[in-house]
Structure formats: C-alpha cells, structure tokens
Amino acid sequence: MKNKVHPYIPNMVPEVKEDMLKEIGVPSVMELYSCIPEELHLKNEMNIPKALTEYELRRHIEGLLNKNVSADEYINFLGAGCWQHFVPAVCDEVNQRSEFLTAYAGEPYEDHGRYQALFEYQSLLAELVDMDVVNVPTFDWGQAAATSLRMAARLTGRKKILLASTVAPERMKIIVNYGSPELDFDFVDFEKDTGLLDMKDLKAKISDETAAIYFENPSYLGFIESQGAEISEVARENEALLVVGVDPISLGVLAPPSQYGADIVCGDLQPLGMHMNYSGGQAGFIATRDEEKFINEYPSRLFGIVPTVKEGEYGFGDVAYDRTSFALREKGKESVGTQTALWGITAGVYLSLLGPNGMYELGQAIMQNSQYAVKQLNKLPGVKGSRLTSPFFKEFIIDFNDTGLSVETINKKLLDQKIFGGKDLSKEFPEYGQSALYCVTEVHTKDDIDHLITSLQEIVTN
Amino acid sequence: MKNKVHPYIPNMVPEVKEDMLKEIGVPSVMELYSCIPEELHLKNEMNIPKALTEYELRRHIEGLLNKNVSADEYINFLGAGCWQHFVPAVCDEVNQRSEFLTAYAGEPYEDHGRYQALFEYQSLLAELVDMDVVNVPTFDWGQAAATSLRMAARLTGRKKILLASTVAPERMKIIVNYGSPELDFDFVDFEKDTGLLDMKDLKAKISDETAAIYFENPSYLGFIESQGAEISEVARENEALLVVGVDPISLGVLAPPSQYGADIVCGDLQPLGMHMNYSGGQAGFIATRDEEKFINEYPSRLFGIVPTVKEGEYGFGDVAYDRTSFALREKGKESVGTQTALWGITAGVYLSLLGPNGMYELGQAIMQNSQYAVKQLNKLPGVKGSRLTSPFFKEFIIDFNDTGLSVETINKKLLDQKIFGGKDLSKEFPEYGQSALYCVTEVHTKDDIDHLITSLQEIVTN
C-alpha cells in the first residue's frame, strides 16, 4: 500500500501535494532534490522492515521488552553510578506532561513555565548543595565533573588535576576523555582499609601547577570521605581549587561539600526522581559560588530572574549568554546543546515534594537499611559485610574472598533467587579480590534484605 | 506518628490549625462536631490498616495486581458485552490529561474545552449512527437501552415493551430493573438456527399498547439481524417506536439502525477507545432525530453550540436544561448525575482518529478475522465453528456438543494454553447445550487464532 497516507505525514495526500507543487512551481517532489548529484542518490531501497501499524508495533516492542527482567520484578542491589530509589508519582506526572515533554528551546515568553521550572530547579538544588549558583543540567556526573575541572583549570590558569583513585572508573574515563589533551591528570592513592584519600600522597603530589583536586563523597566505593576539610586546606594552601562530586540524595544528612571547602560541586541528579531507565536517567549538575569569575566559566545555560514591563510578573532569561558556544562557537566556554533539562525539572519537583524533612528522613532510612544489611552480612561465614572500615552511605563493598567463591558465581546463583547481586569489583579494584559493590536504599524492605541474606547463606554454605 | 502532617492534608499543621480555630472562635476541631449527639460518635478506632507511604502502597497494590493475568498476556476470546479492541495511544493520552481527568461540572467558561470535546463527541457519534442528536454519555448500554425504552413509553404514552429474547441477559436485567414497575416487558422468540427474530411471534405479540420493540444488532449472540426493515415496518404499523441497540464499532461496515427505521438507537461506547478495565470501560449512548418531542424526553445532558458576545467564538451550553432532574428533581425526566463523560470524550478522539476509512477497514478486518476463525474451527472434529447460520460480525457461538466435552472443561484446558476461551452459554442459552460465545477482533493475529485452533484440536482429540 505504497500510497496510503501515513498518520504521521498529513501532506502525503496526493491532491494537497499537487497544490503545493503548483505553488512551488515544480512538477514533482524529486525535482526538489535535483541539487543532489545523481551519483549520490541512493539507488536501492533501504533494507528496513516494512511499516507496522500502531497495534502491531505495540505487540512487537512489548514482545521485546517482555524478554527483560526489571529491577522491580527482582530485588536489585546494583548501584555503582545508577541507583534505584523511590520515585514519587508526581515526578512522573510532571515530566510526562506533554507540554514539558515536547518543548525545546522556546523563548522566555511562550516557554515561561519551562524557564521558571528550571530556575526553581537551580534554586532548590542550590539549597541542597548550599551554594548560590547551579546550572541548567548537563549530561551526567562524569561530564559535569570534567567540566568542573576544566572550569577550575581556566580559573587558575593551571593544567594539572589531582584525582582520587577511588573516583568511579566509568566517570574517570569520561573525565579523562573530556579533559584531554588540555588537562594533565594525576591520581592520588587511597587507604585500602578505609578508602580514604591518602593525605600524604596528596601532599606529595600537589604543587603550584595544580588546578584542582577532585574526589567524590560518598565515594564510588560507598564510604564517606571524612577528610573534606583537610583536603580543602591542602588545596587552599596551594591555591588550587577543590572540586567535589556528590550524590545529592545523601545531602539530607551529609554535609554539603561547600561546607567543607569545595569551590565547585558536581554530581548526578538521577537519584532525585529519575527512574533508572537502563541509564537513561542520568543528569549532571555543577554548583558554585555567585562570583563573576565562576559564572563566566560555565559552559551551561544559567537562567536568571528578571522583571517584565508589567508590575508583579516574574520573567526569566539567560544570564551572561555571551560566554556560551551558542553565542561564540569555538570561542565560547566549551560547548552546550541539548542536555538533560527535563531531569532538572524533575529533580526540582522531587526536592519540592521531599522538603528538608523528607530529605533528612530519606538519608536516615538509607543509612539504617544499609547498616542493617552489613550487620546481617557479617554473620555469614566467610563474608565481610563491609570490606572498608569507614562509615558508608548507601553502598559498601562485600568481601567474598573467604568464601572461596567468585562474585561471578555468586551473582549467577543470586539471579536464580531473583536477586541482582552487586557489581563485581574484581576487575576495577583487583586489590579487593572477589568483592562486590552493593547498594541498599529506602526501596529495600527488611524482607528484601533478609532474602538476600538467606540466599547468600545458602550459596556460601553449600 | 499520629501527628505527622499527611501529604494530602496540608492544614494538619498545628500552627495553621490554631490560627484557623482562632478565626472561627472555637478551641478545638472536635468542638465543631458538637452538633453530632454524643451517642452517635464512633467510640472505637476503625479497624483499617495503618497508613502506608506512597512507596509501600505501590508495592502493596502492584503485589495484588501481579496476581492477575491480563488479556494482553494471554490470548483472549471473551466478549459478551465487553470487548478487546485496539486502543490508539492518543486516546489514552487525551483521557489521562490531568485537566480532563480531574474536571467535573464546570461552567461553559472555565470548562470550554470539556464542553467542546463533548459536543464534538455527540457530533461524531451522530455521524456514525446517522442521527442528529446524541446525548452526553450515560452509564452503559443496558441503562441506555432502559432509558431509550422509557423515553419511548413516554413518547407513545404506552407501557408495553417487546424485547427480542436474544438481548444480552445481563442487559436484560438492567433493562427490567430500570423499567419496572413502570413498564411491562414481553419477550419475542427467535429462530434457533439463525438467531433472527421470529417475525410471526412479533406480529402476534405487538398491539396498540406496545410502546416499543427492542432488539440488538449485531446481537449478543453475534449474528447480524437482517430483518431490520421488516421489524421497523411492524413497529410503524402499530405506531410503536423501534429502539435498536448497536455495537458502534460495527458501523463502519454495517448499516446504522436509523437507516432501517430505528427511532432511537443506543449502545455501548466501550469498543471505541476504552480499555476493558474489568468492565470499567462501559459507557452508554442514546441517539435520536432532532425533534422537540424526542429532545424533551432525554434525561441526559445535551450540549449545544451557541455564539458568545465576541465574534468568532464558539460557546456551548445545556440544551433544554429544564427537562432534567437537576432542574426539576422528581418532575424531571428520570434522573441524571455523574455518568461516563470521559469515555464520551475518548470515543470522540477515537472516531476523529479512525475517520471513515479507518472505521471501514476496522469492520472489514474484524469480519475477516472472525470468519477465518470459524472456518478453521469447522475443521475440528465435533466442533461447529458457528452454531448459527446467519452472518455474524465479531462474535459467534461455537458448538462443542459433539465433542462430548463441557465448555467448562474446555476453558480450563485452554487456560493452560494461555487462552481465555469464550463465554460459556450453557446457562444463559441452554437450548444450545455446551456452546460458547467467542469474540474475534482486529487484535487477533492469524497466529493467535491458529494457536486457538491447535489448542482446541489437542483438547477435542485427546
């Protein structure tokens, strides 16, 4: 049925086409392609399956999706950069509103709501991280960290970056790729039993060429880096900037890095109301003080509040637009484009819903649940519930070395128990041998954790 | 945590309560209940489980729902008054829009959109049934039929109603309950092998006391009643009205009852874009000619188009509001209240999407698929694919008598094959013995039907 008008293409109607061609003054649509040289015209039909109707499509895609097992069917202990948290239904309602879903880059007039929602997002996250400036979201934590470090380099006029070796390996790859060849990276050791930054090594490596120190808190390995103030002190002594990556969901109970001296804070919004979406929920943020020199180094859009000609109206617009690559191309600060605005709006909704008390209770519930898990794990033969001795937030390393089993084996068996076991660390952190990074949050009930314990008990004792 | 402020009840905040009580001038909220005599106060706490948080609630309800098996997991051949059809995603998008979802009984001003959408629904359905007036939807087909017949009684000043005995038994119960004690019902026989109305019996039973004849087309048993014009003739001769119930999804290919003489047409909107929802998708409609005497007998709301004081604006309002029970209580026409408006809007969206060609193709696909099923069924030993010899639309009676198996047994075995077999007719129509009413629509692929055939083959030959 080659000529059936497709529901998505109204002007396929032959009579309408006719009319329009007449206005244009050409005999056929292909005429309009005459600018493309004959030899570049695709001769064959594309080898793509024939069109499906909506119903067929639905059955086809749902058939494929049904081959997946989701983290709400099984019990999931995977984290490591993408975390399962409670998503309030209002978050989904708002980000599924077709106005927000299909808007793009409108002006402050017809998209007033988008501007306000993003300004509010900036403002809410600013409270969480206790800083005065937050950007319109960027891609993800890794990219936000890379940009933060590039900003630091521009701000200090230096090129050397010191990274904690506990930075998430995936993020490290992003940071290095975004940073090179402009920046030089060096890695600071950590204490194997606590995970904490090796202050001696830090002091040995820092110099007056250091642009910034970067660490994460809570770290990739879950522990809380408690030396924030000391690290900041070292940075300050060397006139380097301190950049800290943070899981914002911890900030109801953990001190925000600004309070222990961070100059730039970055992290991922995914925990704040985004479903995991096989990693489609990531979104990065960057926060700084409200100082001109910082603002001028942001590549991102920054929405500011302004009056309109009518009393009482709030308006919004782009602050210091002329620094962006939209305005200046390669002379702008790095680059900007489509990023993750809808997740920013959603994170704003999330923070509005939870408020100060919700964020506190949430942090508390996560810590209680994860501590409970570790306590129970410690009772299992050959299992160390937490390999590290430092306090942790929601993630922790389970050490299976003494069970004689590999993480791979354990995870396969857990799968039979409808459990997604934690991330195998044996490649990324071979120093911990057969260990795995587990994540426990507020979504885990006592029963869920107990089911893990019983299943592991079975596995390690058989 | 008795005093934690609930997210749904903002004014639980103690300080706010305090303030408000001060304005009111009473010391406590319970004071405001002093009008309720002490002995009527509930003394004990209600035996209802403690509050769940949103996440707990979600797990609880989803846990319950997971005990269900839905008709898109299994292959479903049940119809009999609730039918599985393709629902375009746009229908869901529109009826899930929070404006429509949460609106109620606003005025033509702030709810202009609701009025227009319902006026358009009326107008679109009017084209489908080829009549000039359609009401804002009522509860369901049964109730719409009952009201149609009561309208006919008031219009004719008579009380006797002749019903085809093939009217759906469930609907019959509704009709009789809504009709009694005001109306007298009598039942007209049908021909066992065709399902068609027994014209002799009709002629014998009709009289100058007959207000209306009612039959359904396609009938509950699936066959097409081809004697519409003759029945209409009989009605006219006796100055009775002809009321016909119709499955509107058939009207892309079947003649609408108005074209063979129906005075009032009624039916169910559920096929036009409503999910089955365990019967939550039902909605009734009534259609008539645009004659004052008909309009005046509608109990329902009827939205009409009017100008506003500004040129070029369409406005809408209630036509002949004073006939309703809202205006006149027991002196109004029957009763009106919350009915099924959102399904009316949805049916309008559905008809706008399908248009004349979609409705035709749909009718055709249904007929082809159901004919195919019957043809294959006929090949099975002991199975009569269609017990009736008349042409049918989407439903048909499979006669299993010669297999020696009961429908109950067959359906249990089909369930093992992930098939919901058709409705067991052995109680409602004992004259057909072990027979079942099957429904085949556009949602059934050839594979689905073939799977039914293979499964039945297995069952009847083992």
Next chain:
Amino acid sequence: MERIQRKNKVRDFHQAKWNEPIIFELHQKGERGVDIPLSDQAVAAEVGNGVSAIPEGMLRKEKPNLPEIGQARVLRHYVRLSQETLGSDFNVEIGQGTCTMKYIPKINELLVRNPKIMELHPLQDESTVQGMLEIIYNLDVCMREISGMDHFSFQPSGGTQALFAMASIARKYHESRGEAEQRNEIITTIFSHPSQAATAAVKGFKVITLHPDEEGFPDIEKLKAAVSERTAGFVVANPEDTGIYNPRIKEFTDIVHQAGGLCYYDQANANGLLGITRAREAGFDMCFFNLHKTFAAPHMCGGPATGALGVVEELKEFLPAPIVEFDGEKYYLNEDLPQSIGKVRAFHGVAQTVLRSYAWIRALGPDGLKEVAQTAVLNNNYLYSKIQKIRGASAPYVKGQRLEQVRYSWEQMAQETGVTTEDVQRRMTDFGLHYWTSHHPYIVPQPFTLEPTESYSKADLDEYIAALEQISEEAYENPEIVQDAPYNSTIHKLDEQDFLDHPEKWCITWRAYQKKTKQPERI
C-alpha cells in the same frame, strides 16, 4: 536587582484560549489519524473481503461522514481543549460544594494504568483475577468499618445509580413482604440531592419532600406527618446541602422504621464524618458513598465513577449481583443473591475507581481518615467565618453547626447592586477559580455552595476568599464589571438568547448546526 513587587490580592490570570475550530472543520480528505491492524494476507486469502458476508440491506452504503485528520492534528486539537478545561489539579476547587473536590493522588493514577487492571476482561476465570477480587473485597471491608454496614456492592456507577439501586432494593424488599403496592411513597428533603427524589420517581414511587424548619433543620414534625403505611422509605443526606447536620437523625430513622419504611442514607459526600459517626448508629439500613467524592477518585469530566452501596445483613440478598466474597482461600464472585434486584450496571462496575479508593484509604489509614474529616470541617468553618464578613454575603439558617459545606447567599448583594450569583460565577473564572451556584430549586436565594475539603491549605482558602471579596467590592462599585464577565476565560459571555431552548435554534451536533445554518452537511 530590585525586588519584583507582587501586590495583587487576586490572581493575574488568563486561561488558555486556542479558539479551536470544531473537529469537523479540520477535515482534509485523505489524511489519516491512525492505521488499524488489517487482517493477515493469508486470512484474507482464505475468507475474501469479509464484508461480502453482510446480508442484503445491512451493508452500510456510504461511509460515515467523519472527518479525516492526521494524528498530530487530532492530538493537538484535544490537548488544546484540555488546557481549556479547569481540572481540579489546576485550581482551588472549593467552589463546587456538595461535590467534595479533593486532591486526586497521582500514585493512584499510576496504579490504574497498570495493564493488569486495564486489560482485564470481566468474565475472566476467577483464578486469573484474584488480585482484582482481593482489592474489591478489601475495599468492601474498609467500607464496612467506615459505615457500619455489612456488605457492599460497587456495581452502581455513580451516586445517582446507587440511589436508584437503593430505591430498587426498597421496592423489592416491600415486594418480598407483600407490601409493594401499598408502600409507594419515598420521603426525602428539599436540601438533599435532586437524584434522591428523581431516582425514587424512576422506581415508581411517589416522592414526598420535606422542607426545613426556620433554622434549616429537617423538620421532625413534618416527617411525623408524612409517614404512614404507604411509606416505603426515607432517603436523606446528613449534613444536607446546607452543611447543617441534623442532630435528631436517629429519631428520624426510628420514626420511619416504626412506620415500616426503610431508611437509606445519601453519603455521597461523607467527608466530614469519616471516623466520627456512621450510618449504622444513625439507624440507616443502607447507604452509599461516592468514591469519586469522599474517596478521592477523579471526577473525569463527569464519570465513570462509583456509588459504593452498603446494606445491613438483612438486605444483603437484595444487592445487585455478583458481590465479591472470600472463602478463606480464594476470592470469588457470589451470584447467589436470591432476592437480588438484578443488575444496575454491566458486570462489576468501574474497577479503576475501586482500586483508587482502596489505595487512598490505605494511604491514609484510620487516623488519616479521621484527619480528613476534621480538617474538612475545620476548613469549612474557617471559610464560613470569613465569608459572612463579606459585604452582601450571608449564610442563612442557624448559626454555626456546619460540617463540610455551607450554602451561602448573595441575596443582599443582588438586591443592593443587581449583581446575581450567576454573575459572580462568571467573574470568578477571571481569577482562575471555579464557582458553582447550587442545586435547584433556589430555596436559598442567590445561592452558592462552597466545600473546601481537607485538600486545600489556608493560603488556598484565603485566595478564594480574596476573590469573593474583590467581586463584592466590584459589585458595589461598578457592577458591570461583574455582569459582563468573564474577560480572562477561554471564551466570553455566552450570547444565549434562546439558542439552547428553542427547537429551531438548538444544535446538539455539528450536523444539526450545519443544517440549521444551511451549510452542506457532508464534509
């Protein structure tokens, strides 16, 4: 930066206005909104074109005169219309007294979109719907606690249908005792919902309507005078539309019972009473709750909905069948109700509403439900206090004693300024607020009924009050402002003339409009 001054007392509002054509005007021959799944070619090869089976005379000759429109344009049309509709998610929806407009939790909407309810067929084998049946059963059990009744049916799909079902039960009950002919009167009150009277009449009863005493209470003496051996039943809301609770309700039901009638309670709106007082103790034999009111199911532009119908044990067998029961192991549909009135609606009623209300109850728990009631009453009394201070407004009848709603009056303002309650209604839309006058008849002159429910904060109530104050000021200073309103709504004042009441002028469908305005009928 200077602070942006926001001094408006009322909201500087404009509703979305798209001025959309009627859907038929979007027709473009050849466009398609959606493709439907055609039959497999192998199927068509087997059976041919399918429609040739249609008997002589039953084939539709001309395709229906529906518009042809691309999918994006259909969507655009309807989402624009949606923005022109003031759903309760968007406003401080307290102007629709008696309708109990409350917050519709989004989690519940998410739950009802689960295919495991959306795609259930009502005739599925019970083994495949145990979860659904359990939800229905659980809600039944909660409802019993809330009301003191013994069994619930969720088949009635609205308050009006529940009232009809109760009238049907009353008739059947008296029939079962051989008194159907004799007992042909139902007593109600004028401040009860019109459907009480209307459904009694549908069921063939004579309706006796009691008017209140001077203080606004149902008049017990009038009830005594009304009851007799013809009394089939008594139906009432309490509080009635006025928000006044009848403290002598138990005496009322006793009187009716003594006369041999049944008492049924319209608890469509029980929002001020949850956990406080119940139908059973007040002497009722039956009651119903509108799940779409008190129990937080959305109103959906007017349904689908549920009137949850509860009865005492003795009336169980009269309920519409089936009801859901539990045998200790599994849930099942009990069709065995020997005196059943039959059915009022297809299958099992509106399952989504049942799920939503069950979820809402579980989100609140027993304490929360009681807080709902208390806060609804607090909010109402706050409003009551404030509104009586507005120039030209009053709340007729006894002072105080209002539970969840109040019927107010602009009688004084209308007399002094000529501005009517309908004018106020239109003007309120200019501030993004909805305002309903009241049920007919207007016993209270120039009426309006407000019900703030528990869902609105003090700030919300203050916003609503400020709008009423502003309108009162306008009425006294410049009444035309109010009379010519609205200005900020999607459309301007209707030019009704007799377009809605004259058979030659009303147009209930586009085709009727085309005919009456002499346009070609087919697009």
Next chain:
Amino acid sequence: MERIQRKNKVRDFHQAKWNEPIIFELHQKGERGVDIPLSDQAVAAEVGNGVSAIPEGMLRKEKPNLPEIGQARVLRHYVRLSQETLGSDFNVEIGQGTCTMKYIPKINELLVRNPKIMELHPLQDESTVQGMLEIIYNLDVCMREISGMDHFSFQPSGGTQALFAMASIARKYHESRGEAEQRNEIITTIFSHPSQAATAAVKGFKVITLHPDEEGFPDIEKLKAAVSERTAGFVVANPEDTGIYNPRIKEFTDIVHQAGGLCYYDQANANGLLGITRAREAGFDMCFFNLHKTFAAPHMCGGPATGALGVVEELKEFLPAPIVEFDGEKYYLNEDLPQSIGKVRAFHGVAQTVLRSYAWIRALGPDGLKEVAQTAVLNNNYLYSKIQKIRGASAPYVKGQRLEQVRYSWEQMAQETGVTTEDVQRRMTDFGLHYWTSHHPYIVPQPFTLEPTESYSKADLDEYIAALEQISEEAYENPEIVQDAPYNSTIHKLDEQDFLDHPEKWCITWRAYQKKTKQPERI
C-alpha cells in the same frame, strides 16, 4: 441559529497565565509533599538511628533550606507551569529551524513508560536485558542502512556530545598513527551548528571556519586553501543551516581525505535525506543523527537525548564502549574496543530515546522514511515560496536548492520599519506560535530559520504564514504593535536592563535573589 462567523486570519489566542509564585514562596512550615518509606522498626532496633555513623564534621548541621509544601500544591504549581510552556504537541512548531520539530508519536511514549525499560539497571546481567539489547541492536542495523556506516554507538546523549565523540575519535585516530601533535586543526563552516566548532576546540583542536561563497555554498577554493598536513578533520552539516545542499560534497571529502584528515558529517538533522542520499556515498567516515530530531524522540525541554554516532568499519575500535553486538544467539555488550576513546557518557546512553526511534522507524518502514524526507522537503519549499512574497522578507543566496529548512531575513523590513527579528519573535507568541531567530553569528542579517518537517499539514503552514504576513503588515503600518509585543503570552516583555549580564544584578537562584534584594535568606 445563525452561523458563528470566524473570520480571523490569525488565531485569537491567549496562553495560559497563572502568575505563579516561585516555589519557595509556597513554603508553609510543617507541610509535607510526600512521605518516604522509613526503615522497618526491627531494622532501626538493630542499627539505631543510622546517621550517628556519620563521621565528625560530615553530618549536615542544618537541614537544607527547602520549602515545605503539600503534595497537591506542588503538583498544582508544576502543572500550571507546564501549561505555560508551548510544547510542540500544542503548536505548529516550524519556527525552530534546524531543530526538526516533528510529531512525537504517543504510542512511543506509552512504550517507554513500560517498567521493563524504566526499571532496568544498566549493569544487569545480559541475560536479563536481552529485549533491551535487541532493541538497541535493531536500531543500529536500521541506522547502518540509513547512513551507510558500519557501526553505531548510542552512548552520546545529544548532538553536541556526538560531535565531541567524533572529535575525540579524530584525535585518537591520528594519535594511533603518531600524528596527534601534527594534526591539530579541524575545519568547519560558518553555517554549521556552533557545537561543531565548539567541541573541536574542547578536544584541543584549532578551528578553521570556512565562509560561503556568494550563492551560499561552502567554498571549495577556501577548503583547498585550508587543508594541509595539520588537518585532522573536516566537519560539516549538509544541508547547512541555510537549507542549501552542497552538491560538491564528495569533492570536499575527497580533498580532506587526500590531505589525511577524517570527514565527519553532522546529520543531527537528516530529515530531508532519509532514503535519498547517505553519508557513506558522500565520502564521510563518521556521522551522527540526533534521535531527538530526525527520529522523533521528544525534545524534553532540552534533553535527555541521543546523538547516534556511526562510523565506518575502520573506526569501529575507536567507538566509546560498550557497543551492542549479536553472536547469532544472544545480544551482548562488547567492551573490547582496543582504541576506544573511553566514554562520553555513563553506561549505555539514553535507552528510552533509542526505543522511541526504533519504534518510529518501524512505524514508517523504508517507504515511510522516504516519504518523511520528501514531504519535509515539499513543505519547506512551499513555505519558501510563500515567505518570499511577504513584504520585507527574503531568503538570501541562491534561488531554490533548499531542502528541509531555509534561513530567511527581515533585513529589508528592519531597515524600512525598525522592526527586528527579535520583535517578530515576541509577536509570534501572541498567535500561539513559536519562532526562533537563528544561530549566531547573524551572517544573514535579521535572520529567522524555519523548518516545517513532514509533520505539518498545508493548513498548518498556511496558519504560520498568515501570522508572518500579519506581522509584516503591522510592522509597516504600526511598528509599535510588534515592538511592544507580546500581549497574549504568559508574561509581557522582559525588562532586561542589565539584570542578566551584570554580576551584581543577575540572580541565578532564589537564594541569590533574596540576598541581592536584601530579603531573609532562610524561608
């Protein structure tokens, strides 16, 4: 009934205006938006209060200064803001040229709300995500057909990131050949998207920007002059922003290849080319498609999105890992790309977008995709023809030869009336339409770029044209009307002064605004 006359050429429109406060102004101490699941009591009994484990100095001392607001009010705030946002579902979104705003099929949105994608963790065992991997793989295969490339990565989460990834590959490629130091220049054109130049610079390249010849074509002589042994790569869109297709593109890529550079193609917007011509035949080594443009994923206020990155076989090993492959039995993640640039984004990119685009392609099939291209080009040329007839408007450069978009100019109108393209932009919102000027720099003076895509009907285009015509008339008759616009938008003209560019005045957060306007900072 008299027919209601609707004579407006432009829409009688008003956008929703709620004048909402900033969310912090809705704070009421004690209110709660949602309850989160607390730990089980037994858990708390085991471990205590949990937070006491936080090391000295790392405990947050004061709770974050977030507002406390009930759930209904939070929702109401955000849904009101949504109505104040002109999503493409609502308008004739052709005013955002280069952005390929097209119909976003609702079926795809329904599909991505399936928990079987929403609730997948990216590190799940491959056996538990076979369906997801198959979707990704299938899209890869379709993209290969459409582009002629050999492998795709969906990790880049936007066009800009895809451009960055391509610049990274270029660097790595030359590194692998020991030419990283030497080859440090990327050549692009001024009418290509700013991100091409910007990302090349991020990756440490020197950017050489070619300007067009008089007819608007990229200038081949300038390219020849630009290439050298320092050339790392050449990146270009074709058509560029002007909509003009460079017919000599193969010569361009040949020249670059001869100089030893890689050629990468910005196909963010390939809407006019689907099934017509491909990157491979034009000589490119890499290309990317914005799934949120050509392939019908929604723009979501600006992401999340996907820049689908395709490369020829030789460059496969440079792709960001992992990519999805199929071993004949199962789908798996291939991490083994020895020269991989590493990563550009966490895990696998935005899976929802991949699903949506795959669904869109399957809904169209090969014929449909070609129809998309042809209709997009037809629509664009219709608009092009019409707009050139509007007083004061023009389309600089060569006549004709435009594919899917055109960069227009109001230069003449600005000179004659003082009305600028920014004025027109604001005025368009009064008719419910969006209009974007163009990318900087304004080589074309007073520019605007329109791209009608295949999604809009002739009637839609005519509505857009009518609005431009009306504005042109207004500009010539009464320019203030245009200059003081908008009037029917959510807000009025911004009073920008230097509020956005002066450090003491800009306020990027509410707390900064509170400080700068001397308000208490904590709520």
